[in-house]
Amino acid sequence: MALGYFQNATSGFIVFIFFGGALTVVGLHLWSGMLENRQDSTATGRGAWVPVCPVGDLQDKRGKVFVLPDGERAAIFLYGGKISALSNLCAHQNGPLGEGRMLYGCVTCPWHGYQYRPADGRSPPPFTEKVPTYNIAIENDVLMIDPVANAAGTYVEPLVLAEGEKQ
Numbered sequence: 001m002a003l004g005y006f007q008n009a010t011s012g013f014i015v016f017i018f019f020g021g022a023l024t025v026v027g028l029h030l031w032s033g034m035l036e037n038r039q040d041s042t043a044t045g046r047g048a049w050v051p052v053c054p055v056g057d058l059q060d061k062r063g064k065v066f067v068l069p070d071g072e073r074a075a076i077f078l079y080g081g082k083i084s085a086l087s088n089l090c091a092h093q094n095g096p097l098g099e100g101r102m103l104y105g106c107v108t109c110p111w112h113g114y115q116y117r118p119a120d121g122r123s124p125p126p127f128t129e130k131v132p133t134y135n136i137a138i139e140n141d142v143l144m145i146d147p148v149a150n151a152a153g154t155y156v157e158p159l160v161l162a163e164g165e166k167q
């Protein structure tokens, strides 16, 4: 449609705006990709369980994005004294689940609002989307994660914080 319009365009301004906008969007995507690549390359270690953060760093009903040794990202959520970990990639269009919030007991994607139960990564019925989950543990008040993801929709018993650890 734009190319048809450009055939009769008398002003270069619209053409400039069109291609300038397209270049800006492409440039922003490339820049974002470079930043993520740099962040991913700082991940270290491989294979065994890896430390994520002190449990006290988690915020209630908020996600924490953690870059795994293979560059994948896990979204870790603390909700009502429980902790679960999911893939950071929404099953809809790969939105960043870890940047979402807990709403109505579900992790809610910040892009279009798809929801997933934190313990099994499944959307509540009647929806059928599901994302991988991760096994997690606490050692000396540090949250640990098994970097090998479970199959999408696999239930993992949430970690339950002791009364003194709850926020």
Ligand code: FES
Pocket (backbone or CB within 6 Å): 090, 091, 092, 093, 094, 095, 096, 109, 110, 111, 112, 113, 114
């Ligand atoms: S990408 Fe998550 S809802 Fe669309």
